[in-house]
Amino acid sequence: MPDIHASASDLKRSDLARLTGCNLETIRYYEGIGLMPDPPRTASGHRRYGTAHVERLSFVMRARDLGFTMEEIRGLLSLVDRGSHTCAEVERMGRHHLDVVRAKIRGLQAIETVLAGTIARCTGADTPDCPLLDVLNDGQRKPAPIERASE
Amino acid sequence: MPDIHASASDLKRSDLARLTGCNLETIRYYEGIGLMPDPPRTASGHRRYGTAHVERLSFVMRARDLGFTMEEIRGLLSLVDRGSHTCAEVERMGRHHLDVVRAKIRGLQAIETVLAGTIARCTGADTPDCPLLDVLNDGQRKPAPIERASE
DNA sequence: CCTTGATCCTGTAGCTACTACAGACCCTAC
DNA sequence: GTAGGGTCTGTAGTAGCTACAGGATCAAGG
Structure with missing residues (x-):
């Protein structure tokens, strides 16, 4: 039976892993x-966590x-840990990340456009x-088969 | 002066790096x-490449x-190398990748929605x-007041 | 009290897709 | 002949985890 005080x-x-949904190893x-x-730690070296x-x-x-990198998360946490953060600072980091997210979306949409347009012309034959x-092959003919030296 | 026969x-x-735009080390x-x-290789062990x-x-x-993983590229190449590939096979791999790309777009768009909606409420003060x-700090308490794109 | 099985500990290796460096060798021009 | 590049190999580093090996410890059943 699980520890009722846990x-x-x-x-x-x-317990921390279960409560947060985080992988056990990732915590370490x-x-x-x-x-x-x-x-x-307990006397025997086992980690003990609290609500904080x-x-x-x-x-x-x-x-x-939300896709923040570890470095960005570290920045957000150090702002909060500092205890004197402002909404303006947090917003600036958020906006920067939003820009990155939108750039990724645009990149993927460009890929999607090419891929979907190309596949639509596939005969499936x-x-x-x-x-x-x-x-x-970039509009060229079929690739010339290379005689493979080894492998 | 560069080798004119190269x-x-x-x-x-x-030369291969320059012609393809690939990083030198990536070729290796x-x-x-x-x-x-x-x-x-030359007698002294230097690599020599051709048009193939x-x-x-x-x-x-x-x-x-186009965002294909190395494993997918390996699959495409082995199809081509086999010499008996069909459009149907290639299309199937392409469609699978397209599905992955679209899933990534949806994931990023969900992030964008939350992020943009939240930041819009920032005062910048x-x-x-x-x-x-x-x-x-608490995703439940104050969610972005915008309909979430499902998934 | 002792055993058993689950959980914990540490350190390290693996993953993707590269990129970069160290130190040795080689090649070419002057 | 020598100076400077380029090339060779192997290895380590990047992000962000994840997973295992091998040992210590804990909790419950007998």
Whole structure:
């Protein structure tokens, strides 16, 4: 039967993982790179977490879900940890990230356009001629087979 | 002065890099993972490439530009190398990749929606209160007031 | 009290797709 | 002949985890 006191504080690593949805090993990783503070330990060296750790890790997870890089999350956390952050600062970081996200979307949409347009011309027949291969070969003929030296 | 014969065949690795726009080291990497065939060597061990290598690497580069993974590119190349590929096969791989690309777009658009909607409520003031931090601290309490694109 | 099985610990290797460097060798021009 | 590049190999580093090996420890059943 699970420890009834584990829901408030005194959490094991597996409890923290379960409560946050974070992978067990990732918690240790975040600790290693300094995103999560070193937790207190039992006499035998086992990590014990409290509600502050749950909140901290949840913050990291939500930032991660929004696509922030570890470096950006580190920046957000250090702003908050500093205790004197402003909405303007946070907004600036958010806007920068939004720009990155939108650039990624545009890049993928460009790919989608080419890919969808090309595949639409595919016959789906059992012939070697293929518009997609033509695009990959850049409008040229079929690739000349290379005699492979080894492998 | 550069070798005047280097444009047709007998290319050095740096020539191949220049002609394809591929990074010098990446060529060796592609050779290592078997995407590019082991090229012939001079007596002293220097790689020499021909036009077939240029075409092959260009194919890889274009597939890469379209976001295909190395594994997918390997699949495309092995189809072509087999010499008996069909448009249907290539199309199937292309459609699968297109699905992946579209899923990525949807994921990023969901992020964009939340991020843009949240940042729009930022005051940009010198106060610690910040809608973006609210979302990161507790995704439930103050969600962005915008309909979420499903998935 | 002892055993068993689950969980915890540490360190390290693996993943993708490169990129970069160190140190040795080679090649070409002057 | 020598100076400077280019090329060779192997290895390490990047992001962001994830997974395992091999040992220590914990919690419950007998």
